[in-house]
Amino acid sequence: MRTSKLLLTVAHRLAILAYIVVALFPLFWLLKVSVTPNDLLYSEGVRMWPSRATFEHYEFVIAHSAFPTFFKNSLIVAGSTAIAVTILASLAGYALSRFNFRAKYWIVALMLITQMFPLVMLVAPIFKMLSPLGLTNSLTGLVIVYTAFNVPFATFLMQSFFDGIPKDLEEAAMIDGATQFVAFRQIILPLTLPGIAATLGFVFTAAWSELLFALMLISGNDAATFPVGLLTFVSKFSVDFGQMMAAGILALIPACLFFLLIQRYLVQGLTAGAVKG
Amino acid sequence: MTIAAHPQAVRPLKKRIADASEPYLYSAPALILIITVMLVPLALGISYAFRDIQLLNPLSGGFIGLDHFRALSEDQAFFRALRNTLWWTGASVFLQFLFGLILALLLDKPFAGRGIAQALVFLPWAVPSFLAGLNWAWLFNPVIGPLPHWMYALGIMDAPNNILSDPHLAMWGPIVANVWWGIPFFAITLLAALQAIPRDLYEAASIDGAGPVQRFLSITLPFLAPTIAITILLRTVWISNFADLIVVMTNGGPADRTQIVASYIFTQAFKRLDFGYASAIALVLLVLLLAYSMLIVLLRQTLLNKG
Amino acid sequence: MASIDIHGIRKSFGTFPVLHGVDLTIRDGEFIVLVGPSGCGKSTLLRMIAGLEDVTAGEIRIDGKRVNDLAPKDRDIAMVFQSYALYPHMSVADNMSYSLRLRRSTKEKIASAVGNAASKLGLDPLLERRPRALSGGQRQRVAMGRAIVRQPKAFLFDEPLSNLDARLREQMRAEIKKLHGDLRATSIYVTHDQIEAMTLADRIVAMHAGVVQQVGTPLDLYDRPANLFVAGFIGSPGMNFFEGRYVASGEGAELQLANGATLPLGKRLGIESGSVATLGIRPEHVVIADGGALEAKVDLIEPTGFGIIMHVTIHDIPMKIFTLDRAMLNPGPNVRVDLPRDKLHLFGTEGTRVD
Numbered sequence A: 001m002r003t004s005k006l007l008l009t010v011a012h013r014l015a016i017l018a019y020i021v022v023a024l025f026p027l028f029w030l031l032k033v034s035v036t037p038n039d040l041l042y043s044e045g046v047r048m049w050p051s052r053a054t055f056e057h058y059e060f061v062i063a064h065s066a067f068p069t070f071f072k073n074s075l076i077v078a079g080s081t082a083i084a085v086t087i088l089a090s091l092a093g094y095a096l097s098r099f100n101f102r103a104k105y106w107i108v109a110l111m112l113i114t115q116m117f118p119l120v121m122l123v124a125p126i127f128k129m130l131s132p133l134g135l136t137n138s139l140t141g142l143v144i145v146y147t148a149f150n151v152p153f154a155t156f157l158m159q160s161f162f163d164g165i166p167k168d169l170e171e172a173a174m175i176d177g178a179t180q181f182v183a184f185r186q187i188i189l190p191l192t193l194p195g196i197a198a199t200l201g202f203v204f205t206a207a208w209s210e211l212l213f214a215l216m217l218i219s220g221n222d223a224a225t226f227p228v229g230l231l232t233f234v235s236k237f238s239v240d241f242g243q244m245m246a247a248g249i250l251a252l253i254p255a256c257l258f259f260l261l262i263q264r265y266l267v268q269g270l271t272a273g274a275v276k277g
Numbered sequence B: 001m002t003i004a005a006h007p008q009a010v011r012p013l014k015k016r017i018a019d020a021s022e023p024y025l026y027s028a029p030a031l032i033l034i035i036t037v038m039l040v041p042l043a044l045g046i047s048y049a050f051r052d053i054q055l056l057n058p059l060s061g062g063f064i065g066l067d068h069f070r071a072l073s074e075d076q077a078f079f080r081a082l083r084n085t086l087w088w089t090g091a092s093v094f095l096q097f098l099f100g101l102i103l104a105l106l107l108d109k110p111f112a113g114r115g116i117a118q119a120l121v122f123l124p125w126a127v128p129s130f131l132a133g134l135n136w137a138w139l140f141n142p143v144i145g146p147l148p149h150w151m152y153a154l155g156i157m158d159a160p161n162n163i164l165s166d167p168h169l170a171m172w173g174p175i176v177a178n179v180w181w182g183i184p185f186f187a188i189t190l191l192a193a194l195q196a197i198p199r200d201l202y203e204a205a206s207i208d209g210a211g212p213v214q215r216f217l218s219i220t221l222p223f224l225a226p227t228i229a230i231t232i233l234l235r236t237v238w239i240s241n242f243a244d245l246i247v248v249m250t251n252g253g254p255a256d257r258t259q260i261v262a263s264y265i266f267t268q269a270f271k272r273l274d275f276g277y278a279s280a281i282a283l284v285l286l287v288l289l290l291a292y293s294m295l296i297v298l299l300r301q302t303l304l305n306k307g
Numbered sequence C: 001m002a003s004i005d006i007h008g009i010r011k012s013f014g015t016f017p018v019l020h021g022v023d024l025t026i027r028d029g030e031f032i033v034l035v036g037p038s039g040c041g042k043s044t045l046l047r048m049i050a051g052l053e054d055v056t057a058g059e060i061r062i063d064g065k066r067v068n069d070l071a072p073k074d075r076d077i078a079m080v081f082q083s084y085a086l087y088p089h090m091s092v093a094d095n096m097s098y099s100l101r102l103r104r105s106t107k108e109k110i111a112s113a114v115g116n117a118a119s120k121l122g123l124d125p126l127l128e129r130r131p132r133a134l135s136g137g138q139r140q141r142v143a144m145g146r147a148i149v150r151q152p153k154a155f156l157f158d159e160p161l162s163n164l165d166a167r168l169r170e171q172m173r174a175e176i177k178k179l180h181g182d183l184r185a186t187s188i189y190v191t192h193d194q195i196e197a198m199t200l201a202d203r204i205v206a207m208h209a210g211v212v213q214q215v216g217t218p219l220d221l222y223d224r225p226a227n228l229f230v231a232g233f234i235g236s237p238g239m240n241f242f243e244g245r246y247v248a249s250g251e252g253a254e255l256q257l258a259n260g261a262t263l264p265l266g267k268r269l270g271i272e273s274g275s276v277a278t279l280g281i282r283p284e285h286v287v288i289a290d291g292g293a294l295e296a297k298v299d300l301i302e303p304t305g306f307g308i309i310m311h312v313t314i315h316d317i318p319m320k321i322f323t324l325d326r327a328m329l330n331p332g333p334n335v336r337v338d339l340p341r342d343k344l345h346l347f348g349t350e351g352t353r354v355d
Ligand SMILES: Nc1ncnc2c1ncn2[C@@H]1O[C@H](COP(=O)(O)OP(=O)(O)OP(=O)(O)O)[C@@H](O)[C@H]1O
Pocket: C013, C016, C018, C036, C037, C038, C039, C040, C041, C042, C043, C044, C045
């Protein structure tokens, strides 16, 4: 009995360890190649760590490539999208959480439908709509598109956070002399700060990762986001592996930071949306 | 005074309107954006399916009826893409679910270091999908990645080649990347459902003499079943549309062996700039997905009625 | 301070009716307690007065002014919630001063109002704390403090003490009474607790299924309940009832029970002989005496420390007796009892009082 229990525990820990290794190995390899000097890259083959590490790829990427521009563009796009979505989703989520109104059912249905149909369907029409407005090849265009795509999910997320705050609080504030909007701003929003942080994190990560619409809507280097830039770089200079992976590691950093921020809310967030990748 | 005699329904019109419009004011910005950036393009896209829209051809734009669909019915590449979509979606969802469920079960009970282990195994979820694709493409690249050499050493492959350029194996590349990237999603969702199962049920079952396997079959599975069903349904739809990894890793190649419908639509729109044809394919995909969802809902209904 | 007039108030949630025409006039400075079983619409009525629920029909006036269409903030009333509803991200002082800050009162005025309220409620040492760091009783006090700082026209309380333990509840009850003595503010107080209702109220409003059953002083309701519902609801343990047929005979009258036995009523009532009637007597009014007219079979003895609740059967009808006589801890299998005639309550066919 004791030994079988011990065996079970050991097997459990080993299984967890296996998952961790599989989860981290690709990222580790990225890191490894990014610090391997070019002359060792081919000669040392599948060694786990190069005999000599270097930061020259990072220096090159930061100082002599367009990646800082891509990075900046992505930050602007993902940051603006996150802020815009969070504001819109807070308002809409509050309406869904606190009011009973006739169109509520339809609004929820509409938002669910937008989560169901393939966004790739919209690539062509959106391009057609944005180009006469001068919003192709522009960060503003991307922000508008990303904001619309992320609002439904974020609305459900914010709604679930608002649902967790007792209605009594607003009612107390309204009796204390606040209008509903003042109660929302001064009482409810401050209490939803963790939820707002989570929403910001989810949306930032999603916008930071988006590829297809960025490829379609952006053509020049000036407005390229990180995914577009990296992919262009890959197809042009597909031998500079060290530099590409250094760039990849850089692209990973903001996403990982936001992951840490929202880690605690993963369970709640995914059950609220249940559809988002 | 008549008001005192009939006090009902004399709320001033202004207040009634103000009260009734409040929720709409809160949701209007989001709604307007969703309608203009998602619904209008959706309608436009449907109309494109019946028009000749080529970005580089200024003379295009005319109504051509069902021509695109006729072309589609003879397009071998499209049918290959359909088959590939089935294969890609089925394998990805099944493996993500299987490994996700195991992971959720492993993480369900508290143990020392669970928090950090959880953060580490969920990390792939945070990796941007394009980077996940590139990352795995590099791992499969014999010049730079270890996988071909390991598989060769294990005797799985005859030579350390890139499976992404082997027409028979190429689809496994994006599938592996997708499974790696999607396990956390299933694990997180299932873990949430697992932790919502009341613990005293297990205790009661143990007292009644149920072993671990019986407990899993008679408590855990029935409780998880609704979550599993809805997650798999939604995930299937989502993954069948998820073209990022394929666009990044193989771009549909070699010889269209990894082209799925979603990436085919993107290629038509992005490379050929043939928006009309792309929209026609998209419309077919939408109809197929709707049919799939209806089928699932009906199936569920009949099962529920039986049970 | 203000009077509150409620006239023909109805409320439906969708098509589901909750209040069926409530009329109530509350005088300036009066302390009104609403009692009634769960779900009878007490909170709904209170929330309509506060402006948190729309009025389906009828009229509410505060100080003679119709307020049906006023937002809560414009009604100048304060409310203490069962959950307290303290703002978790504000200190005690900020919680209490929020209403004054919304009204843009001057700093000095806010400081003195908060200071006054705090010293009245013994909150001085807690002013900088967050609600999270307070005990249940302290939170309750802050909720009270938040209500009194702005000297509103009326106070509304929705079961403010129900989350406290028995001892604390007793203490807060006394404090509320004292506070009301000081402030003389018009108050409406919802409670499930009989003792709170009896001790605090100037007048009690007993409600049932969205209809007001009786309005009166606590002793009115206790001594002369207007109908069977109020008779059964007020008092603990509840009143005993004997159902039977009213028969007038000669000068007096009696009640014929189902098993054929009769209970003498002493005087004649204004109802038809032969009609169905109910006789009620409170457990504490039943007299145990060796020479008693009725025999009661003892089923169960419940000592409460203060007194004894005896479950007995008279004429096949179960009833309760409350007595202070310790000898009754070990009664025989039977005791003899009297039902004093001046303590009897009689209700007619419709359940309304007839004597
Ligand atoms: N928002 C609502 N929507 C629909 N029905 C409601 C709503 N609020 C209350 N009700 C219903 O109205 C009735 C009266 O509710 P109310 O809260 O006033 O009862 P109460 O007397 O305060 O009960 P308790 O003593 O349990 O607090 C109940 O049947 C309740 O279900």
